[in-house]
Amino acid sequence: xxxxxxxxxxxxxxxxxxxxxxxxxxxxxxxxxxxxxxxxxxxxxxxxxxxxxxxxxxxxxxxxxxxxxxxxxxxxxxxxxxxxxxxxxxxxxxxxxxxxxxxxxxxxxxxxxxxxxxxxxxxxxxxxxxxxxxxxxxxxxxxxxxxxxxxxxxxxxxxxxxxxxxxxxxxxxxxxxxxxxxxxxxxxxxxxxxxxxxxxxxxxxxxxxxxxxxxxxxxxxxxxxxxxxxxxxxxxxxxxxxxxxxxxxxxxxxxxxxxxxxxxxxxxxxxxxxxxxxxxxxxxx
Numbered sequence: 001x002x003x004x005x006x007x008x009x010x011x012x013x014x015x016x017x018x019x020x021x022x023x024x025x026x027x028x029x030x031x032x033x034x035x036x037x038x039x040x041x042x043x044x045x046x047x048x049x050x051x052x053x054x055x056x057x058x059x060x061x062x063x064x065x066x067x068x069x070x071x072x073x074x075x076x077x078x079x080x081x082x083x084x085x086x087x088x089x090x091x092x093x094x095x096x097x098x099x100x101x102x103x104x105x106x107x108x109x110x111x112x113x114x115x116x117x118x119x120x121x122x123x124x125x126x127x128x129x130x131x132x133x134x135x136x137x138x139x140x141x142x143x144x145x146x147x148x149x150x151x152x153x154x155x156x157x158x159x160x161x162x163x164x165x166x167x168x169x170x171x172x173x174x175x176x177x178x179x180x181x182x183x184x185x186x187x188x189x190x191x192x193x194x195x196x197x198x199x200x201x202x203x204x205x206x207x208x209x210x211x212x213x214x215x216x217x218x219x220x221x222x223x224x225x226x227x228x229x230x231x232x233x234x235x236x237x238x239x240x241x242x243x244x245x246x247x248x249x250x251x252x253x254x255x256x257x258x259x260x261x262x263x264x265x266x267x268x269x270x271x272x273x274x275x276x277x278x279x280x281x282x283x284x285x
Contacts, residue, residue: 129214135203
């Protein structure tokens with residue numbers, strides 16, 4: 001193959017190409033790094049398959065370093081105004097069958113109601129502001145006797161433990177609600193570390209309440225998919241001590257750590273509006 005060179009042996013052209021390449025490297029955004037990392041981390045994952053601890057840490061460290069400026073957000077933007085509440089704005093960055101990236105922009109007092117993440121590993125990074133997070137995991141609520149056989153903590157005709165092939169299943173309630181254990185019930189203020197939930201642990205069902213205007217960067221692996229049975233289910237929560245007679249706990253402090261969750265339709269007052277993302281571009285490579 002013959003290569004045509006200019007009068008200076010092509011050094012000028014090569015130098016220009018090198019400078020352009022260096023500029024491209026310098027301009028590689030934090031969002032691009034996030035996308036590239038997600039692509040690696042979720043490459044071999046699927047519903048119910050959690051990335052390795054090393055990959056979990058790799059993605060969390062990228063998110064921990066991200067700020068509102070990395071995605072082109074400012075607290076004074078219109079969709080953070082208190083006059084806009086309770087409308088929540090969603091910025092879509094990317095979605096494929098392996099993972100999705102998006103940002104929820106919440107004005108003060110707005111709420112993302114209690115919902116689940118079936119078979120998903122989810123990373124949530126609070127970019128700015130303060131929010132209250134309450135999350136639950138389903139409870140198996142079984143102690144072990146000395147001989148390792150299951151023993152229920154709860155008593156009374158309205159609580160049941162159902163053996164399934166030798167495995168003790170979740171405690172149920174006659175009205176269809178299920179017992180859940182509170183994982184997180186705290187207020188968070190940016191900057192703070194990325195929160196991570198798993199298919200069966202870490203607070204798979206959570207509720208966000210904006211204490212101030214705030215933005216949450218969410219990474220879901222895999223994303224919701226109705227055809228594949230991963231639809232977003234919402235829940236009502238009822239204090240454990242408000243259940244019917246016959247249910248008792250051995251300790252009041254333990255009682256406060258549980259609640260009954262009952263499936264519900266999507267709340268009518270939940271309003272999430274999609275808006276085009278205008279921050280740094282992502283090269284889908």
